[in-house]
Amino acid sequence: MFLNTSKETIQQLTQNWLKQASTIDLNNINEGQVQELKNIIRFHEHQYYVLSEPKINDFDFDCLFKLLEKIELKHPNLKTKDSPTQRIANSLNDGFATVQHLVPMLSLANSYNAEDLIDFDRKAKEASGLTEIEYCVEPKFDGASISLIYEHDVLVRAATRGDGVAGDDITTNIKQIKSIPLVANFSDYGIEQIEIRGEVIMTKSSFEAYNNWLAEQGLPQVANPRNTASGSLRIKDPKEVAQRNLDAFLYHVSYVQKSKVESQNQKVNTNQPINHSINQQLISHSDYLKMLWNSGLRSPEKEKKVVVGIEKVIEYINEFEAKRDELPYEIDGMVVKVNNLDLQDELGMTSHHPRWAIAYKFKARQATTKLIAVEFQVGRTGAVTPVAKLQPVYLGGVTVSSISIHNEEYIKEKDLKIGDTVLIERAGDVIPQIVHSITDQRNGTETTIQFPTQCPVCKSELFKEEGEAVWRCINIECEAQVVEKMIHFVSKDALDIKSFGDANVRKFYELKLLKDIPNIYTLNYEVIETLEGFGKKSAEKLQDAIEASKQQPLHRLIYGLGIRFVGETTAKTLANAVDHILDFKNKTEEELQQLEDVGVKVAKSIQHFFSNTQNIEMLKQLEQLGLQMKNDKKQFVASGDLAGQTFLFTGTLSQLKRSEAEALAEAKGGIIVSGVSSKLNYLIVGEDAGSKLEKAKKINSVKIISEEEFIKLVQD
Ligand code: IVH
16 A cells, blocks of 8 residues: 555656656556556645645646546546545535444543643542553644544545434545545554544634635635534535635544454454554554554644653643644644553543543633724614724634623723723633733823714614613614514524525615514515525525424514513523413513513513513514414423423533433423522533532532433433
């Protein structure tokens, strides 16, 4: 195979092929020659995409590639599944089949400081009886998890993590990633089948290039490399995946099956050493990283470090963190793995994560930039939010150019002025925040932020309720509010009208094709199909989606109305409390407060909404238009074994999606609540549970249970 042939020989063969490329007789090509050409192309792909050491220029590479394409066109029988040309995807993905992982894809426990790591090391030493442990420390790549299966050296399947047990088959899309070889040299190690885990990432430069391309096409920008990488995995058109120039690191072998000769076809666990044919033992994680690298895959072979003792681990983490910004890709921490595979086996795993590895999460990224201006935006409830416009700055995977600065008090508290240099930070997925202004860098030209007294959109006077920090426009006909309310009404968690995104709502409103919520159901499709970007088909699709939304259950409608303080959970509680939505007209504040999760503030807001005649008029119109106004009690009958019991989930669940878990509890008559209080019966704790868990521990009556215990509870 190509990796075993010397570079000099391959280079010589490359030159020979280039010389004869234009004159070669395509009718007289034999299988051996095609095999040689394929291997040459594979070699150059590996040099370029994995090692970043190209050995020929792009023009010559294209010449060899086109030649192979021509040969395969002439001799279709020589076109094999593992040919380099097979990355080219000609057809669209037609949905993604669900496939089982050979070994469940567990996640890692997290640590945030040296103490957490010392604690991890102490437990590992106690469990093993060892005085010092050897660790392999490597970057924690910030992308999307995948698993690959190679059989007889050929990539046969790639899948997303999914729920950890089964994921989506994304083989065609993964074949667009050039650093993932279609053929690798596992047979040299006596391996017949192997399952590998890794991370698909987008480098900083590919991210920038992709955003520039989007800008040229007039398309919206993507937020950060991680979301773009993970979003790319399930794209329908593999060509679009190829265009994004994704990369991948492979960092874990979860399963191997040795070839018959080596093992009499006996399946082995990764954690058992393999004697491969060139007599190298695979007894540690770092051996595996090396084996992956030698087989042609991009493992963190060059980035990892093997050290003895947790102090050395901490040292390497600090060293790596210091050069984080210079890396060509984003990492969000480091992963510390017990290196010896036997010891890994001995330490075992919990149901969520291995006890032999831990992720170390880096602290929030910070940057300084200039606050250039402040704009004021009006939301659907009339709240006027100041947004700081910043000199664009790259921070933790995103270019930040504006940040919400919440309200007048916040501005005072942070002492923000236009022209200030500000310190901003972003922790993980969290929205960037201004930490503070750097006042000693002021030069006297800075100006105070003037809060408007009039609505920036409809110019009516703004009001502030006592005890509130937010200024509001209370003109319910204010254009900004009307539009934002409609956007909320059609959104995913409300009426979920697909293909009716923000842009269409705004466009139809501007063109006076849409004026209010009931008007969504009386649109003029004859005009819509003539609009730019539409046509008969898309107008029909929109109409179908709008019609279908009439059948959405009552709780979605209640949520879609955008009543202040009424989130999805409260909307469900409300839907369960009445037979018909207009019954709320007659409910007193006290009656409303009897409901789960409804306090004084929420009750007041609900009553305020239902005592407004315009709102009642709108609901009557919606009923006439055919929307679901009655409580379909069947959906939420509180008749199961857990009738009336309240549930709250915190942290990341490993086996169920949050929405699935909530649905399971509800199917048994349970009620999902949004906060910890003495009214809470069960808190289900996933990974990385935070303040909710701490709060619940202080209330004796709350039963704190794991995801497994919850599953048992709803299955019983
Ligand atoms: S090891 C059983 N190594 O981080 C082994 N994971 O928070 C599990 N990740 O789900 C994974 N870089 O998606 C491992 N060098 C690395 C990693 C890594 C990124 C991701 C992976 C995992 C998540 C856990």
